[in-house]
Every structure is written in structure tokens, then in C-alpha cells.
Amino acid sequence: MYYILYAFLYLVSLLPFWFLYGISYLAYVLIYYIIGYRKAVVFSNIAVAFPNKTEAERKRIAKSFYKNFTDNFMEVIKLFSISPAQLQNRMTWDYEFLDKYYRQGKNVQLHLGHFFNWEYANLSVSFASRFPVLVVYMPITGKAIDKVFIKLRTRFNAKMIRATSFLKDFKPYSKQQSCLVFVADQNAGSYNLAYWLSFFNKMAPFVTGPEKTARLNNSVCIYVNFKKVKRGYYHGALIEITDSPRQLQEGEITKRTRDLIEENMREQPENYLWTHRRWKRTFNPAKHRAL
Template identity: 50%
Template structure:
């Protein structure tokens, strides 16, 4: 069954981008206007993040989000067959900060949010990254899709670390220089073990793993941001937060990352994954007050 699904998607990936974007436009229309896929979640998130915007402005962001959302998946299918030369044209990124850290013999950790298109960014980063590139991901329950995405994400050298088995899978790389890439905007599963801070003015939980891992491994912390230049083309920035994570107070790294992610979203509101429930866990001052970052 895997070969059948893979072969079918591979054939689709051979279509030119122009044809693929026609499919994306149709899919976006279906999700937005017919199926109404998570429209209540998207609109609720946007109203929370941008209370100053009018209903008309929020509606425009919502419509643009659905196009970006379906583009993200259509472009991901294209990655099954894209050449290295074509991929390099799709994302521009200055990796000089990584090369500087590498030259010092240090490890590095890149944290970013769910910006479109993270799949293109993963593959393009690996083409210019002097480090072994380790990407933390959430395994997919469907075995066929899991196998296909593992193949796709490792095409140009990335190595995957399952978030559900992080400690065991990261162990072989701990004594080597490596670049660990994490998405740091997840709603923390264990709210009582998270950091809490305002995100777009509303209290949100943030996982503590990225900060703790950086300090434990003395890894330089780099903040990433992906922006949409035009359809199918992206630019990414990598900003060094600190090369001495152990010197920073507890919570300071997480607070800086959250602020960076929020600023990136404000610059391109529709280029963020609003369909996930960022404020899923409500803040309880009695339970979580001691976890708030000042």
C-alpha cells in the first residue's frame, strides 16, 4: 500500500507549480467555504491575537491563511521530486551565524514557530548547514504517511528525532556537534510543568524542553523566522539569542523565543498555523501562578 500511495503522490509532485497551485486554490475554497475546517478555531485565535483589527481585516487574514495552509501541503508534495537546484531557489537564508557557532566547536539549537512553509525550510536548511541537522518532529499515527514523511524530510540530509522518544534518540549525538531544530510554540501538554507568559496579551503555556536542553548541552540558542516572499518562495532569518545559555536566568530563553515568535507573526499574520489551539489550556492563577515568567 505504501508504494501505491507514494507512487501516486510522486506523480502529482511532477506537475508544474502552476498546476499544483490550482489544486491548492480549490482545496482552500473547500476547506474555507464548504467544509469550514476549523474556521471557528482560526477566527477565535485571530480575534485573541489581534483585537484591534476589524471583522473585515480578520476575514481577509483568514482567507489568506487557508490559501497558505493548503499551499503548505501542496508544496510539501512537490518536495518528493524537487531537485536540489530548484529547492535552493525556493528559500533564501543566511546561515553565517551557524557557521560561526560551528567554527567555535559548539552545538546549536534553533527554535521557531509554525511558520509556512516549515517543510521547505527544513530541507533547504540542510543544504547549507555545517552541522548534523537534527529535527524534532511528532510521529504520524498512520504508518504509510509516517514512512513517507520520514523519507521526504530526510532527502537532503536531515535526521529526525521523535519528540515522543526524544531522550533515547538524541543520545547518539550528544557528544558530537549538532544543530537541533525545534518548533517552540506548542501548547504545553503538562500545564503544571510549563512556563506561562503573555502571548499576544493572553496567558499561554510554553514547553520548557528547548530551554532546558540548551542549558544541559551548552548549545548556542538561535531564533528562526520564516516569511513568505511570494507564492512558493520564502526567506528565513536566523538570529543568535545567546552563545552562553547557562548564564541566562531560568525562563529568560523561553520568554525571548515567545517574543520573537510573536513579532514574526505580527509581520505576516496569515503565514502562521492558526488552526491549532494555541490557548487550549486556560490559565489558572492558583495552579499556574508560580510558573509565570516575569
């Protein structure tokens, strides 16, 4: 199944962008107007984040999101065969910002939110950065699909670290200088152990792994502020969260990351993954740790 799936996606990726975006538009019409994929979740999430916006404004955000959502799928498929030059043209960074820490002999962590297109970011940083890149990810349930995505994400020598067995997978790289990549707004696996923070004025659980790992490795924490420049083109603005994680109080790194994610969402709300159930759990002060 893996070989069939990979071969199919690779062949589709050879199609030109204009053709893939045509498929994307048809998919948008299908999932928004006909299937209504997670529309209730999307509209509920947007209402939580932007209570002062009108219904018409929220609808415009939702429709633009679904267009970006289907574009994202086509862009990810394109990554199976995209050339390094094409990728660097479509996903830009300030690599000197990262390289200065490499020259200083420091470890770094990149904290990302669920913004389009994070798969572009994973591949482009592993290709262009001087750091060995380690991407922390949640395994996909289907073994064949999981194997396909690992193959895709390691095209340019990134190493994959499973969040479910982080200490074991990270151990072989723990003695070397590296750049760890975290999607920092991932829902926590254990809600009782998560950091609970006010996120757009409603409590939500945040994973503790990025902050704990930063303290363990004394890593410089950097937030990647995604901007969609135009269709298929993105820029990652790098913002230092801290270069001294061990000097901050517990939870401070997560709070700063939360603030930057909120700001990023306000700037381009249509570029965030609104199908992501960020507020599906109810905060219980007797069980959960609030910061």
C-alpha cells in the same frame, strides 16, 4: 500502504508548480467556503492576537491564511521530488550566520514557529548547512503517514528525533557537534510541567524542551524569522536569542523566543498556522507554572 502512499505523493510531486497551485486554489474554495475547516478556531485565534483589528481586517487575514494553508500542502508534496537547486532558490538563508558557529565548534539550536513553510526550512538547512541537522518532531498517529514524512524530512540526511522519546533518540548524537531544530510554539504535552507565558496578552503553555536542551548542550539559540517573499518563495532571517544559555535565568530563552514569534506573527499574520489551538487550555495558577 506506505509504499502506495509514497508512490502516489511522489507522482503528484512531479506536476509543475502552476498545476499544483491550481489544485491549491480549488482546495482553498472547498475548505474555506464549503467545508469551513476550523473556521471558528481560526477566527477566534485571530481575535485573541489582534483585538484591535476590525472584523473586515480579521477576515482578510483568515482568507489569506487559508490560501497559504492549501499552498503549503502542495509545496510539501512538491518536496518529494524537488531538486536541491530548486529548494535553495525557494528557501533562502544566511548560511554564513550558522557556519561561523560551526567553525567555533559550538552546538546550535534553531527555534521555529508554525510559519509557512517550515518543511522547506527543515530540508534546506539539512542540505546546505555544514552542521549535522537533527529535527525534533511529534510522531503522526497514522504509521504509514508518519513513515512517509520521516522519509521526506530525511531526504538530505537530516536525522529525526522524536519529542516523545527525546533522550533516547538524541543519545547517539549527544557527543557530536550538531544543529537541533525545534518548533518552539508546539503545544506542551504536559500542561502542568509547561512554561506558561502571556502570549498576545493571554496565557498559553510553551514546551520546556528547547530551553532545557539548550542548557544541557550549552547551545547557541537562534530564532528563524520566516518571511514569505512571494508565492512559493521564503526567507529565513536568523536572529541570535543567546550564545550563553547557562547564564540566563530559567524561562528567559522561552520568553525571548515568545517575543520573536509574536513579532513574526504581527509582520505576516497570514503566514501563521491559525488552526493551531494555542489557547485551548485555561491557565490555573494553582497547577501551572507561570513565568
